[in-house]
Amino acid sequence: MTPAARTQAAIELLDAIIASAAAGGAAADTLIARYFATRRYAGSKDRRAVRELVYAAIRHAGPVPASGRAAVLTLADSDTALADSFDGSTHGPAPIEPAEPRAAGGVAPAWLVEALDRSGLTEAQQAALIDRAPLDIRVNSLATTREAVLAEWSDAVPTPRAPLGLRLPTGTPVEQSELYRAGLIEVQDEGSQLVGAALAAKPGEWLVDLCAGAGGKTLQIGAAMDNRGALLACDIDRARLQRLAPRAERAGVTIVESRLLNPGREREMLADWAGKADGVLIDAPCSGTGTWRRNPEARWRLTPDRLDRLRAMQAQVLSVGAGLVKPGGRMVYIVCSLLDAEGRDQVDAFLAANRAWSVETPTVGTPHGAGHRLDPATHGTDGFFVACLRAPC
């Protein structure tokens, strides 16, 4: 593909991504994969270049841009080679007109920037939310050690804070490696490893991962338990939860029981665990503002209404989780969001309604309300809020 054809492809993809975000359709990665599946003439260098241009345009756009062309034009203003690719050639975009609209630029739509401001994030912390994310893996302690993996993977470096984490060059095809296939490693951001470890899982305990999804943290907890004790992994999303069993098998985590819940009927479906768990992890559904580095177009999908619905779900899972904890047991609440509405305020509301519960200090992040926070600018991780809560005896 010529440089002009690559630019045109990025513009078309961005148009599709903007439309999909408005309609709640497929994510950018899926749209990019579909686009190239029907364009076999595009080689791997073309695909990589177009993908990079698409993501650079999304990161720089701020609020939803009027069009893919407006998003790319914003980048072209500071990139002569890109501006030159608007050459009017057969497969390229039309030449740039002087007064054409550009994407506004910035971190996010104005209402979200205001919410981030209110949540105490500085301009630098907000800007880092749309940086590029590093590629982190967690070493499976059931199968090997960090030192052994380091010896096999010469360009890996230990993550600064997570004891089982390694950082790899971006783009490393981890899932095609023998180490991954053999279950020795999992892809997991360092921040996710740190907040997952806040549950302080121990062998022999009875633990619940209430919002397990495909089991990223379930596998981490199972390994920390050394496959001893009981570990219940729940979710309301069948497709996600179904991905857990094969992952657990690959990682050699044998103690997991998966349980699909019906929304609104969680309590009755978990009656056998009521008041019995030593610990409950609540990795709650959230807006994902802390993971914009990986899904920058997610900030175009979020609306105040969606945020309200997420807040209601968070309050619900906190309440369901609390009912599972035994007297004196613990509950760890996590969101991969830096909005106080989803983190600090939720925990404050829980504590106001459950006055006998107390707060403990996790060993990660910066204190924030009753919890702690990790953010890309300060910690180099995805953004998280985590709070450790203790039930009365």
Ligand SMILES: C[S@@+](CC[C@H](N)C(=O)[O-])C[C@H]1O[C@@H](n2cnc3c(N)ncnc32)[C@H](O)[C@@H]1O
């Ligand atoms: C942040 S994701 C979990 C990610 C997962 N823990 C991991 O580490 O990969 C939140 C999950 O909560 C689930 N969820 C939403 N409402 C729920 C409910 N009422 N009970 C249990 N899970 C719920 C969603 O389906 C989603 O998979």
